[in-house]
Amino acid sequence: MTRPPEAVPEPVRAARDLAARWLLPAAAWDRSEGLPRDVAGDLARAGLLAPDVPAEYGGAGTGQQELGEVCATLGGVCGAVRGLVTVQGMVAAGLRRWGTAGQRRTWLPRLASGELVAAFAATEQDAGSALAHVATSVEEDGDELVVSGRKRWVTCGQFADLVLVLGRAPGGLAAVLVETGRPGVSREAVTGQLGMRAARIAHLEFDAVRVPRDHLVAPVGLGLSHVAATVLDHGRHTVAWGCVGMAEAALHDAVTHAGTRFQGGTPLSAHQSVRAVLARSAVAATGARELCRRAARARTHEPGRALHETVLAKYAAADAAAAVTRDAVQILGSAGCAPDSRAGRLFRDAKVMEIIEGAQHVAETHIADRLFRDHGVPAPRPDGATA
Amino acid sequence: MNEITEQVTEFLTLALRRPVAPDDDYFALGLADSLFALELVTFVEERYAVTVEVEDLDLDSFRTAARIARFVRAKQGHPAGLGAGDDASA
Numbered sequence A: 001m002t003r004p005p006e007a008v009p010e011p012v013r014a015a016r017d018l019a020a021r022w023l024l025p026a027a028a029w030d031r032s033e034g035l036p037r038d039v040a041g042d043l044a045r046a047g048l049l050a051p052d053v054p055a056e057y058g059g060a061g062t063g064q065q066e067l068g069e070v071c072a073t074l075g076g077v078c079g080a081v082r083g084l085v086t087v088q089g090m091v092a093a094g095l096r097r098w099g100t101a102g103q104r105r106t107w108l109p110r111l112a113s114g115e116l117v118a119a120f121a122a123t124e125q126d127a128g129s130a131l132a133h134v135a136t137s138v139e140e141d142g143d144e145l146v147v148s149g150r151k152r153w154v155t156c157g158q159f160a161d162l163v164l165v166l167g168r169a170p171g172g173l174a175a176v177l178v179e180t181g182r183p184g185v186s187r188e189a190v191t192g193q194l195g196m197r198a199a200r201i202a203h204l205e206f207d208a209v210r211v212p213r214d215h216l217v218a219p220v221g222l223g224l225s226h227v228a229a230t231v232l233d234h235g236r237h238t239v240a241w242g243c244v245g246m247a248e249a250a251l252h253d254a255v256t257h258a259g260t261r262f263q264g265g266t267p268l269s270a271h272q273s274v275r276a277v278l279a280r281s282a283v284a285a286t287g288a289r290e291l292c293r294r295a296a297r298a299r300t301h302e303p304g305r306a307l308h309e310t311v312l313a314k315y316a317a318a319d320a321a322a323a324v325t326r327d328a329v330q331i332l333g334s335a336g337c338a339p340d341s342r343a344g345r346l347f348r349d350a351k352v353m354e355i356i357e358g359a360q361h362v363a364e365t366h367i368a369d370r371l372f373r374d375h376g377v378p379a380p381r382p383d384g385a386t387a
Numbered sequence B: 001m002n003e004i005t006e007q008v009t010e011f012l013t014l015a016l017r018r019p020v021a022p023d024d025d026y027f028a029l030g031l032a033d034s035l036f037a038l039e040l041v042t043f044v045e046e047r048y049a050v051t052v053e054v055e056d057l058d059l060d061s062f063r064t065a066a067r068i069a070r071f072v073r074a075k076q077g078h079p080a081g082l083g084a085g086d087d088a089s090a
C-alpha cells in the first residue's frame, strides 16, 4: 500500500529505527524468555515509553495520531514491545486523568523516563470481562492500605516495578498502586501461551501487601468506573493501532511472498484466488487504519465521541489483524508456519487481540447499544415493552 | 427545573434511552454500562467548559441530574476552577 508522502514526525521516525533493530530479535524473544527489560530503557530513551505523557511530567507530549503510528510501527514488528508501550501508557493515562497533583508529580516522570515499568492488574480467575466482580481486597489499616488477592495474565508482570491493581474495598471498587518490591508480592511467569509469548506475562499474588494510603488512585468506589475505564480506553486505542501494524506487516509479507514464490512455473500472484485474498486483506487493513485515525481525531477534538470511536476502532482493527494474519499464513504456506515466521507469530498474537481490552463480543454489545441510542430507539423495559 | 438540570436530564434521557428524572440515581438503577461514568464526565466537561478533577469526584456528585447541575454551578461559581469558557452554559 502506498500512502502520500508526509513529513515523518520524530516519534514515528524513532519507532521505525527501533522496529528495524528489533525485527530479528523479536522472533527469538517469542521463542525464548521474552522481552529483555532493557527494551523499556531503549524505548524511554527514544521518548516512546508512554510518549503521550505531557512535557511538564517529563514525557514527549506526543499527540494521539502520532502515538497511534508509533504503536502501529512497533506492533508490526513485535506485539510484546507494543504491549509494553500499551501497559505503560495505560497506567500513565489513569494517573494523569485521576491522580492527584501529588501523584502525577510523583509517578508520571518516573514512568516517562523508564525508571519504572508499570503493569495493570485487573483480571482474576472469576473476573475477566466482568471486572465489577473482582475479589482482590483492599482494606484500610491506619495510614496504610492492605492488598490481598490473585491477579492473572498481567502483561509485563514478570518485570514490572509498579502495578495498578483493581480491587474491592469496603466502600466499592478501588484502584491502588503497588510496587512489586514490597513484601507479600509474588509472581508466577506465564509461558507457552498461544500468543504474546514475549510479553513477560505473569500471574501475581498479593499477600497482605501494605502500601501507603496515598497509593489509592481516585476515591474508593471509582476504581472501575473512572480509573480502570480510563486505563482500558487508552489501552484500546494503542492496541487498535498495534493491530493495524500487525495487519499491514502480515500483508507486506504475504504480498512479497506471492510475488516471488513460483510453483510449477507460475508465481502465486498469478492465481486469482490469491489475488482476491490479498485484495480483501488490503481493504481490511486500510479500513482499520482509517477507523483508528478517526478514533485519534475524536480523542483530540471530540472527547464526547472518543470512547465510542475507540471501541469501534479496536474492534475493527483486531478483526482485521486476525483475518489478515490468517490469510497471510495461508499464502505463505509452510513458510508461514516456520518457527521464525513473522506472519505466523502475528497470527497467534492477533487472536489474543480479539480477546483482550474488551473481547469482540463485548465490543459488539457496546457498538449496538450506541446504534440504538443514535437512532433514538428506546431501551426495552424488563417486561419486554419499550419505555 | 433550572437550565443546567434540564440539559443534563435531556442528555441522560438520550444516552440511557429512557426517561430519566432529575433525581433518578441511574447508577443505582443499573442503567449505566461500563463506559457511561466516563462519558458523563466528558459530557459535563465539554458542555460546561469545566475540568473535572479527581478532587471533584465522589460517589455522589454525578449520581443524579440535579446533583450534576449543582456541581456545575459550584464549579462555575469558583473562577479558579474555570477554563476559558465561563459562559458556555449561557
Ligand SMILES: Cc1cc2nc3c(=O)[nH]c(=O)nc-3n(C[C@H](O)[C@H](O)[C@H](O)COP(=O)(O)OP(=O)(O)OC[C@H]3O[C@@H](n4cnc5c(N)ncnc54)[C@H](O)[C@@H]3O)c2cc1C
Pocket (backbone or CB within 6 Å): A087, A119, A120, A121, A122, A123, A127, A128, A129, A130, A152, A153, A154, A155, A156, A195, A196, A201, A352, A354, A355, A356, A357, A358, A359, A360, A361, A362, A365
Ligand atoms: C496475552 C494476554 C495478556 C493479558 N494482559 C492483561 C493485563 O495486562 N492485565 C489484565 O488485567 N488482564 C490481562 N489479560 C486478561 C484479559 O484482559 C482477559 O482475558 C479478557 O478480559 C477476557 O477475560 P477472560 O479471559 O476471563 O474471558 P471471559 O470473560 O470468560 O470471556 C470469554 C469469552 O466469552 C465471551 N463473553 C464474555 N463476556 C461476554 C459478554 N458480556 N457478552 C458477550 N460475550 C461475552 C467473549 O467471546 C469472550 O472472549 C490478558 C490476557 C491475555 C490472553
